[in-house]
Amino acid sequence: MAEKKEIVPPKYDLDAKWDACLDLTVRRFVYSSLAGAFGGLLLFRTPVTRWASVAFGAGVGIGSAYTDCSRLFDGSPAKVTAPKSTETAAPGSTETPGPKITETSAVQEAGTEN
Template identity: 50%
Template sequence: MPPSTSMARPPELATDAQWDRAIELTLRRLVYGAGAGLALGLIFTRSSAGRGRAMSFGLGMGVGSAYTDASREFGGVVPPLPSVLQPTPK
């Protein structure tokens, strides 16, 4: 007999799905951030130190954005933006 669609998922499976999404998001943004930093480093700097710094900055941006999104999914550990910085609704 197939499982009923009206049955709720156990909390363990919901947490596993959250972790899977968080890990996937983190890895994807790490790669995108490193690639963007490396591309900008290759375009705008001539030294290997400058390229390394640009790549590190891209990695930091990727990790920071992934952490923010993942913490919101896990219960809002990161506080929302102050009302001054939030866009105004149109």
């Protein structure tokens, strides 16, 4: 008897996504740690600062891998958005809502000294 194997579309194949994420994370962690170690050897003299550059490189690698993996799983990392303004213009006015930019007295004085 032949077994029926269901083929899962790549969009829904979690095993492949996890494999890709783990591979990406390990590679970026190792490569950026090595780059941090190399940079630390070239730029810093004390062991503490050299280790700090290795740790910084590892953090950059893990962070970039996290961002790409979250996109792979159809999510997105938390985004910081500006608060929306609730200020509106009066009906019939041609003014746009938002902060008004006015000249300060120093700018006005500088313009009248000519």
